[in-house]
Amino acid sequence: xxxxxxxxxxxxxxxxxxxxxxxxxxxxxxxxxxxxxxxxxxxxxxxxxxxxxxxxxxxxxxxxxxxxxxxxxxxxxxxxxxxxxxxxxxxxxxxxxxxxxxxxxxxxxxxxxxxxxxxxxxxxxxxxxxxxxxxxxxxxxxxxxxxxxxxxxxxxxxxxxxxxxxxxxxxxxxxxxxxxxxxxxxxxxxxxxxxxxxxxxxxxxxxxxxxxxxxxxxxxxxxxxxxxxxxxxxxxxxxxxxxxxxxxxxxxx
Amino acid sequence: xxxxxxxxxxxxxxxxxxxxxxxxxxxxxxxxxxxxxxxxxxxxxxxxxxxxxxxxxxxxxxxxxxxxxxxxxxxxxxxxxxxxxxxxxxxxxxxxxxxxxxxxxxxxxxxxxxxxxxxxxxxxxxxxxxxxxxxxxxxxxxxxxxxxxxxxxxxxxxxxxxxxxxxxxxxxxxxxxxxxxxxxxxxxxxxxxxxxxxxxxx
Amino acid sequence: xxxxxxxxxxxxxxxxxxxxxxxxxxxxxxxxxxxxxxxxxxxxxxxxxxxxxxxxxxxxxxxxxxxxxxxxxxxxxxxxxxxxxxxxxxxxxxxxxxxxxxxxxxxxxxxxxxxxxxxxxxxxxxxxxxxxxxxxxxxxxxxxxxxxxxxxxxxxxxxxxxxxxxxxxxxxxxxxxxxxxxxxxxxxxxxxxxxxxxxxxx
Numbered sequence: 001x002x003x004x005x006x007x008x009x010x011x012x013x014x015x016x017x018x019x020x021x022x023x024x025x026x027x028x029x030x031x032x033x034x035x036x037x038x039x040x041x042x043x044x045x046x047x048x049x050x051x052x053x054x055x056x057x058x059x060x061x062x063x064x065x066x067x068x069x070x071x072x073x074x075x076x077x078x079x080x081x082x083x084x085x086x087x088x089x090x091x092x093x094x095x096x097x098x099x100x101x102x103x104x105x106x107x108x109x110x111x112x113x114x115x116x117x118x119x120x121x122x123x124x125x126x127x128x129x130x131x132x133x134x135x136x137x138x139x140x141x142x143x144x145x146x147x148x149x150x151x152x153x154x155x156x157x158x159x160x161x162x163x164x165x166x167x168x169x170x171x172x173x174x175x176x177x178x179x180x181x182x183x184x185x186x187x188x189x190x191x192x193x194x195x196x197x198x199x200x201x202x203x204x205x206x207x208x209x210x211x212x213x214x215x216x217x218x219x220x221x222x223x224x225x226x227x228x229x230x231x232x233x234x235x236x237x238x239x240x241x242x243x244x245x246x247x248x249x250x251x252x253x
Numbered sequence: 254x255x256x257x258x259x260x261x262x263x264x265x266x267x268x269x270x271x272x273x274x275x276x277x278x279x280x281x282x283x284x285x286x287x288x289x290x291x292x293x294x295x296x297x298x299x300x301x302x303x304x305x306x307x308x309x310x311x312x313x314x315x316x317x318x319x320x321x322x323x324x325x326x327x328x329x330x331x332x333x334x335x336x337x338x339x340x341x342x343x344x345x346x347x348x349x350x351x352x353x354x355x356x357x358x359x360x361x362x363x364x365x366x367x368x369x370x371x372x373x374x375x376x377x378x379x380x381x382x383x384x385x386x387x388x389x390x391x392x393x394x395x396x397x398x399x400x401x402x403x404x405x406x407x408x409x410x411x412x413x414x415x416x417x418x419x420x421x422x423x424x425x426x427x428x429x430x431x432x433x434x435x436x437x438x439x440x441x442x443x444x445x446x447x448x449x450x451x452x453x454x455x
Numbered sequence: 456x457x458x459x460x461x462x463x464x465x466x467x468x469x470x471x472x473x474x475x476x477x478x479x480x481x482x483x484x485x486x487x488x489x490x491x492x493x494x495x496x497x498x499x500x501x502x503x504x505x506x507x508x509x510x511x512x513x514x515x516x517x518x519x520x521x522x523x524x525x526x527x528x529x530x531x532x533x534x535x536x537x538x539x540x541x542x543x544x545x546x547x548x549x550x551x552x553x554x555x556x557x558x559x560x561x562x563x564x565x566x567x568x569x570x571x572x573x574x575x576x577x578x579x580x581x582x583x584x585x586x587x588x589x590x591x592x593x594x595x596x597x598x599x600x601x602x603x604x605x606x607x608x609x610x611x612x613x614x615x616x617x618x619x620x621x622x623x624x625x626x627x628x629x630x631x632x633x634x635x636x637x638x639x640x641x642x643x644x645x646x647x648x649x650x651x652x653x654x655x656x657x
Contacts, residue, residue, distance in 0.1 A: 013575030058575050111627040112556035123616035125532040127271045131475035135377045137334040150345045152413045156588040157610035158350030264534050266513030267527040271535055285537045311468030329469035335487045336470055347477040
């Protein structure tokens with residue numbers, strides 16, 4: 001079930017993926033074993049493809065770069081120098097050095113983003129109040145037609161503040177209402193539903209709540225039930241109604 | 254009593270502050286703090302006493318129709334008036350900017366609808382924006398009240414350097430929605446395969 | 456000194472309360488109170504001290520984006536979360552945070568330069584950050600493309616609880632090697648199965 005959660009954006013790009021591999025292999029960023037890292041990198045790309053996830057072009061470009069560095073390093077030193085001289089290229093260290101530099105630079109901001117996340121959280125612990133309504137103090141004051149000194153961004157900023165402003169819960173309860181629906185819960189509900197009626201149900205009737213979260217969770221729950229042979233799906237012809245029924249003697253979930 | 258270990262007074266002060274003009278009833282406080290209403294009343298009485306005793310405070314707790322709320326002390330109202338009159342660093346207050354944003358994105362819109370979104374009275378910001386010719390009345394709403402509908406003006410576009418209202422940057426919810434949509438599309442692309450061969454394993 | 460006769464601290468507290476999350480600058484306070492900015496600063500510092508000293512208080516004065524405002528103390532956040540809902544509680548994505556970090560430290564900066572550092576397209580995070588008013592266009596780069604340059608906004612400071620941009624923590628030069636480990640493991644736990652048989656499907 002779990003691998004359904006994997007998204008292509010599990011990494012923020014090829015540099016992020018490389019940093020991850022470097023960490024996982026516990027190697028020094030300034031002394032990267034090119035062959036190993038390339039192999040691991042390609043394995044990852046391959047996995048993504050097995051999982052039928054789109055692999056963004058940036059990842060493929062990086063794969064090519066790694067392969068180029070690796071193959072150049074395999075060449076005997078003098079041949080490689082000859083080749084470089086012929087083609088007017090620098091040494092392979094230059095490309096590797098460049099990559100390491102990029103990794104180090106990127107890592108700084110990735111780390112800073114961790115700080116930002118923490119600051120965001122800390123700030124969220126403090127609550128403020130909207131400006132008081134002071135109209136009573138200003139009844140006889142006429143707004144002057146002065147030069148404005150604000151930009152579109154000030155307006156958007158004020159609007160963001162408004163959106164972030166907390167509101168009293170109505171009706172007030174001690175629990176926060178919105179909750180994610182666990183797939184397991186939805187699976188049990190679907191099974192109950194199907195077993196109770198003992199007949200097949202239209203696929204579409206199994207989506208009682210048409211919000212995105214519900215649709216996705218219900219769909220995932222169905223996939224999992226199919227995998228576990230707990231439900232059965234039939235369709236008589238292309239584009240005809242899809243029916244879902246409970247399998248007899250399926251494991252009690 | 255445990256009341257002295259947990260800082261109930263401080264917590265109640267926080268709650269009253271965040272509740273703003275809406276205030277809180279004893280029942281609400283008791284619910285949030287998971288205590289009895291009687292205890293809540295005791296805490297708020299103590300808090301009120303503290304405020305009363307301390308002449309240096311600029312705010313106080315008031316009771317209005319069964320709800321408690323924080324408010325500025327009456328003695329300081331002259332300064333609040335000056336706050337309203339004193340020219341702002343930026344010439345539009347945050348209240349006015351918020352109101353302008355709501356009108357820009359949701360026009361035509363009535364004052365009641367704006368107040369619903371902002372949660373506070375909006376008479377004055379509308380007044381200010383009208384005086385600065387950034388908004389205007391564009392019609393009347395259907396219904397008994399026939400309330401005025403507000404919209405932005407040509408001056409608004411000029412001022413913010415927009416050719417037309419559609420040039421406003423999209424709202425974040427909109428962006429997030431688009432983003433979710435993409436994600437969902439991606440997801441449904443991915444999982445199509447198993448659906449196509451549902452009974453295969455049987 | 457007249458500061459002790461007029462209850463300045465109380466007045467400032469009233470003003471801050473009324474200003475709410477719009478906050479007040481020293482300049483505004485000085486204007487309203489008809490005193491020097493330095494005096495205003497002195498008063499606010501005293502007020503902040505009073506709040507800090509008194510553990511029983513549930514609110515405090517914070518400095519955000521060049522303004523002072525009242526806010527609830529962090530310790531009480533658990534109770535406040537029971538009382539209020541924050542409609543836009545959604546936090547920034549990893550992509551948005553990285554992009555924002557690059558902009559914050561290297562502003563003004565073009566999108567191409569950001570993409571150079573991140574190694575991926577960054578159009579969407581920039582879009583989100585603009586819509587959330589955390590960044591803005593601050594000019595155009597020289598050169599043929601005349602690309603937009605991005606910088607952070609006042610809302611950025613507010614959102615992250617910063618007084619001013621100089622208050623940003625220094626950019627980490629030396630990085631702790633472990634920081635990535637957790638999230639990485641999470642991913643590989645999930646995909647371990649296919650990883651074990653990479654060539655199987657061929």
